[in-house]
Amino acid sequence: MxxxxxxxxxxxxxxxxxxxxxxxxxxxxxxxxxxxxxxxxxxxxxxxxxxxxxxxxNRAARALAGNRTDAIALVVPESETRFFAEPYFSDIVRGVGAALADTEMQLLLTLAGNDRERRRLAQYLTAHRVDGVLLVSVHADDPLPDLLEQLGMPSVISGRRHAAETLPSVDSDNFEGARAAVDHFISRGRRTIATITGRLDVYGAQRRLDGYRKAVASAGLDPDERLIAPADFSEEGGARAMRELLARRPDVDAVFAASDVMAAGARHVLRESGRRIPDDVALIGFDDSAVARHMDPPLTSVRQPIEEMGRVMASVLLQEIAHRSEGRTEERPRIVLPTELVVRESS
Amino acid sequence: MxxxxxxxxxxxxxxxxxxxxxxxxxxxxxxxxxxxxxxxxxxxxxxxxxxxxxxxxNRAARALAGNRTDAIALVVPESETRFFAEPYFSDIVRGVGAALADTEMQLLLTLAGNDRERRRLAQYLTAHRVDGVLLVSVHADDPLPDLLEQLGMPSVISGRRHAAETLPSVDSDNFEGARAAVDHFISRGRRTIATITGRLDVYGAQRRLDGYRKAVASAGLDPDERLIAPADFSEEGGARAMRELLARRPDVDAVFAASDVMAAGARHVLRESGRRIPDDVALIGFDDSAVARHMDPPLTSVRQPIEEMGRVMASVLLQEIAHRSEGRTEERPRIVLPTELVVRESS
DNA sequence: ACACTTCTTGGGAGCGCTCCCAACCCTACG
DNA sequence: CGTAGGGTTGGGAGCGCTCCCAAGAAGTGT
Structure with a gap:
């Protein structure tokens, strides 16, 4: 031998x-x-x-001769700290990994939290060091998606930047998730239902608000704009919004927060005001994160199938890459995965 | 253009x-x-x-012509879940990333939690798809290190498998860390000092025990073997060990646990037994993880410079790779980084 | 002025693979 | 029996780079 x-x-x-x-x-x-x-x-x-x-x-020889790399990048515009802290990313990675498991495709994790890293990344991608790109947690004004599109680099984005997203995308059904939350309130007899929104320049946050509005209207409830408090996905923002809400409509009996973290902030303020959850005010969050499970009382929340989103994103990307090399093009799939209301004690 | x-x-x-x-x-x-x-x-x-x-x-052309890949692998023999859950890994990644930041070297993160993934990994490495390997969290009976050595693949291991580690290694000073913890107890007047050990087939756990023994002996205290309770790094194991300790020596007035998580388990049992921390029993952990900071009372703990370990591992590996290609060899650096006692309320 | 060095430089060879064309085989059909 | 057409097959060309050799340029000492 x-x-x-x-x-x-x-x-x-x-x-x-x-x-x-x-x-x-x-x-x-x-x-x-x-x-x-x-x-x-x-x-x-x-x-x-x-x-x-x-x-x-030999991978290098293949790449050189075949003009491909057999690698895709998962681009996360966050620092290591946030990347590791948020369970969202770990679920995505798990899903993507699962979809790639019996493929030759290699996954490159690229964190680009600061400007320096972002520049390096752009160079990386323009140099065609990967066959495709998965974009998660993209901010509305990020130039990267357009750059990728211009380069003709197969890409898939999680969520969307706006209603007319041009990139293939995989999103969860924010609209229906929000609607389900509000319907749940209604079915339990709540009548003065408020919402705390996320940053409305994030498409998903907008859709959650749309779902809220739709549900309120369908039920024939009073669509009082004072029941809508904008925030920014942060705990502090959630608290602030809750205070506004309480000031404007002290009779509120249910609050749908567009994230669990904001719900945590709201909970704090509700407690301070002497209100009991869910007896006086029912509360629902969004994401079904660890925060929701560990809150006191455990928080009812809208679950997004994040791992599955990762899986689907990866397989859509693989298809895009295959199509591209076969000359086929212009399909731009837009996939929306269902959300699910996980009912716990807070509602 | x-x-x-x-x-x-x-x-x-x-x-x-x-x-x-x-x-x-x-x-x-x-x-x-x-x-x-x-x-x-x-x-x-x-x-x-x-x-x-x-x-x-063009990276592929370079790799093909130069017979190298400009990539190194960080091999983590854990599942995604644990990888993301343990802050240890995020710190390592951060350190490695920092050391590689202004290098052309690419970092490949390879999780190999199950057998299937491990097989793929072995194939990967034998196929020389990377220039070097960083090994973290290696279990004592893992065949991978020997395989790598056999292949002549530049590698650096975090910690060691045993006293006579053959691979270049970067470790923290477990011995001195443990000794510092016990000395701290002694300086505060504690006299009946117990320890809860980690799995003793892990070299670091053994060294922590050695450090404990040394400190106890140096202080002329009674080296009662009943004050040593073996556990397995888990919270449940820590609790069990604490119960044993209490049964054997109810007069114990200080406990050094070889991990924060085990300390958490011990704390639970101490509380149940009606003992106050630190008044009745002082407690020190190891790792200085988030657990330590958030414990009630905040836990005194031995901090390991994990991020720096990552940084050092990476730079040692880069050197190994450089040496290898220059024909130089046989240096096998073994680096030990200092630990530090972070004093909080529990001691 | 001449023989040697030392410094630079150009470009052939070759890394291991995919792509693709031409050659080959066999079968089927007129 | 000849020929067209389909299924297989071999291997040249070439991907973009590094390695290395040989050759030219410039400088040194005697």
Whole structure:
């Protein structure tokens, strides 16, 4: 074995596999890449040679000759700290990883929290070091998506930047999630239902508000604008919004917060004001994060299928890449995954 | 610009840069790789051409020609869940990232929690898809380190597998950390000092126990073996060990737990038994994790410089890789970073 | 002025693979 | 029996780069 290794000068090459199988290089390549234009007999011979030699294709050579990299990037415009802190990302990574598990595709995790990293990243992508890009947690004014589109780089975005998103996207059903939350309040007899919104320049936050409005209107409730308090997804913002709400409509009996973290802020203020949850005011959040489960009382929340979003994003991207190289184009799938209301004690 | 791009058929190549600068391909290559054997004048011309053309070297071609990949792997033998849950890993990643920041080196994060992933990983590494490997959180019986050594793959391990670690390693000073904890107890008048150990087949856990023993002996205290309770780094294990300790030596007045999580378990049991912390029993943990800061009372703990460990590991690995390709070898650095006692209310 | 160095430089060879064309085989059909 | 057409096959060309050798330029000592 050692001798053979020395003789062949290291790892076996395609050429060696071909020689061993008694075929030409081209044929061996065809077998390894699963081309159908090979006879069964030849295929077997090559496969045997591959097994005996323990052949593994040289990635660099493949990339160079085939003008691809077999790698995709998951671009996260956050610092390491946030990346590790938010369970959202770990779920996405898990989903993406699952979708890629039996693929040759390699996942590159690229965090770009500061400007320096973002510049490096842009260079990376323009240099075509990956075959495609998964974009998560994109801010509305991020130039990256447009850059990618311009470059013709296959990309998939989680969520959307706006209603007319041009990139293929995978989103959860924010509208229906919000509506379900409000309907749940209504079915339990709540009548003065307020909402605390996220930053409305984030499309998802807008949709949650739309869902709230729709549900309120459908139920024939009073669509009082004073029941809508804008915030910014932060705990402090949630608290502030809740205070406004209480000042404007002290008779509020239910609050739908567009994130669990904001719900936590709201809870704090409600407690301070002497109101009991859910007896006096019912509360629902969004995300179904760890925060929701550990809140006191446990928070009813709208769950997004984040891991599945990761899985779907990856498979959409793989398709995009395949289509692109086949010349096909212009499909731009937009996938919306269902959300689910997880009922706990707060409502 | 667009016309030029079309004419050159895509991204500029080295050849094009060379032509533009009026030099040969070899010379251009030398400039780009920072070889000193180039005249200042030529260097400038090439650098100008690079800037004008926006040249970025093709990684695949480099890898193929140079027989390297410019990538290293951080191998974590854990599932995504644990990887994201433990702040340890995020600190390591941050440190490694910092050390690699102004390098061309790319970091590949490879989680290998289950057997399937481990097999894929082994294949990956044998196929020389990376220039080097960083190993963290290695279990004592993991075959990977030996495999890597056999392959001659540059590697650095965090911690050690045993006293006679053969791989280059970066560890924190577990011995001194433990000793400092116990000395702190002693300086505050504690006399019946117990310890809850981690899994003793983990070298670091063994060293912490050694440090405890040494400190106890140096102080001339009674080295009662009943004051040593083995556990497994888990919260439940810490609780169990604490119960044993209390049963054997109800007069214990200080406990050094070899991890914060075990300290949390111990705290629980101490409370149940009606003992106050630190009044009746003082408590110290290890890791200085978030758990320590948020415990009630805040836990005194031995801090390991984890981010720095990551940084050092990366730079040691880069050196190993450089040495390897220069033919130099056999240095096997073993670096031990100092730990630090962070005193809070529990002691 | 001549023989040597030392410094620079150009470009051939080759890394391992995919793409693709031409050659080959066999079968089917007129 | 000749030929067209389909299925297979071999291997040349070339991807963009690094390595390295040989050759030219410039400088040194005698």
């Amino acid at each position: 050692a001798a053979a290794r020395v003789r062949s000068g290291g790892r076996p090459t395609l050429e060696e596999v071909a020689a061993r199988a008694g075929v030409g290089r081209g044929t061996a390549s065809r077998v390894i890449n699963g081309s159908p234009r090979v006879s069964a007999q030849t295929r077997e011979a090559v496969e045997a040679a591959v097994a005996e030699l323990g052949y593994v294709p | 667009a016309a030029a791009r079309v004419r050159s058929g895509g991204r500029p190549t080295l050849e094009e840069v060379a032509a533009r600068a009026g030099v040969g391909r070899g010379t251009a290559s030398r400039v780009i790789n920072g070889s000193p054997r180039v005249s200042a004048q030529t260097r400038e011309a090439v650098e100008a051409a690079v800037a004008e053309l926006g040249y970025v070297p």
